[in-house]
Amino acid sequence: MTVSAAPVMSGTLSGPNCTIALNASSCTTTLTWNVTNPEVVGGSQVTSSYPSAGTVVTPPVTTGTADSGTKSSVTIPYSSRTFYLYNNAKSLVPTSPSGGGIVVTATCTSGTSWNGTLCAEDPVSQPDLVANGPSPSSATVDTPVTFSGLVTNQGSASTGSSFLNFFQLSTSAGGGNPVFTAISANSAGPLAAGTPANVSSSSYTFASGQCSANTCSVRLCADNNMSMSGTIAESDNNNNCSLWVNVAVSDAPGPVSCVSDLSSATIGQEVTWTATASGGTPPYSYSWNGTDVSGGTGNPYVKAYTTSGQKSMSMSVTDSLLAPIGSANCVTASGASTLPVYKTPTYKEI
Missing domain, CATH: 2.60.40.10 (Immunoglobulins)
Incomplete structure (x- = not known):
C-alpha cells in the first residue's frame, strides 16, 4: 500500500502601499490573501500589530472566504503597518510556519510632510x-x-x-x-x-x-x-x-578759550587758569600744557610756579563721547599771551 504525503499548507498575502492625503494621518489599502491546503478549513485569519499586537483584521471579509478573499478599506497609519496570515496557529507569510508577515507603507502625498500628527503642506520657498x-x-x-x-x-x-x-x-x-x-x-x-x-x-x-x-x-x-x-x-x-x-x-563744538586770573605773579603765588567751552556732549575733560605744566587736568586749573620768567599755557577739551571740542592758547587777565612770574621780593630792615 502506498501512503501519500499530506499536502503542505501555504499562503499568500498582499496589500499595495498607499498615500496619505493633505491634513490626514492615514490612508487605506485592500488586502488579498489565499491559503492553499488549509489545515483548518475556514480557520484562516489576517492579523496586525496595529493598534496592538494580535489585532484581528479578518474575518469579516469583503469578498471570498476566510481562507481566500479580500478586505478593503484597511487603515494604514503613517508610516507602515505589518500584517500576518494565520491558519492553525501557523504564520504562513512569507513562509510557514513562522512567517514575519508583510509590511504596507503609508507616505505623505507630494507637497506635504509629516509633522508628527498629520501630513501638512510643505512651506513655499520664499525670501525673508x-x-x-x-x-x-x-x-x-x-x-x-x-x-x-x-x-x-x-x-x-x-x-x-x-x-x-x-x-x-x-x-x-x-x-x-x-x-x-x-x-x-x-x-x-x-x-x-x-x-x-x-x-x-x-x-x-x-x-x-x-x-x-x-x-x-x-x-x-x-x-x-x-x-x-x-x-x-x-x-x-x-x-x-x-x-x-x-x-x-x-551740539556743534563752540569756541574754546582760557584765561588766568592774574596779569602777573610771583614765585609760589597760585595762578588760576579757567577754560570755557560749549557744544558736544558734556561733561568735558580738560588737558593743560605749558611752561612747567604737562598733562594738567580739571577746570579751573591752579598752578603755583617755582621759577621766574614768562609762562605760557594752552588747553584742549574733549566731551563725554571723547569727541574733540577744541583747543586754545591761553591769555592772561590783561590779554597778554604769556604770564610774567617774578622772584619774590625781599625786604631789608633799616
Missing part, C-alpha cells in the same frame, strides 16, 4: 528679509552723517529682484512718542537665500533742538519705501525692521 543696526550711535548738529546697517535674506529663496531699504528717524529715544522723519530709502539686492548685504543711507544733517533731550533714534526697515510699503513677496513681512537705535546728537 530682516535688518540689523543701524550705526553710528552718535552725531553732531550741522555735521552730515551717513547711517549703515545689515540686511539679510534668511529665507529659503532669492528675492529675485532689487528692493528699497528705509532708514527712519524718530525725534525721541527708542522710537517712543516720535515725530517720524524719512532719512532715505536706498536700493539693494537682489539677495540670494542666506545672503547678507551692507546698506547705507543718504547723508543726513541734524538740526539744533531737533532731538528730545539731545537723543533721537534710527531704525532700518528692509524692503520698505518711505511709505512703509515693500515689493518682495516674503514668508514673513512683519520682521523687516530693526530695533530702534538711540543716537546721541551733540
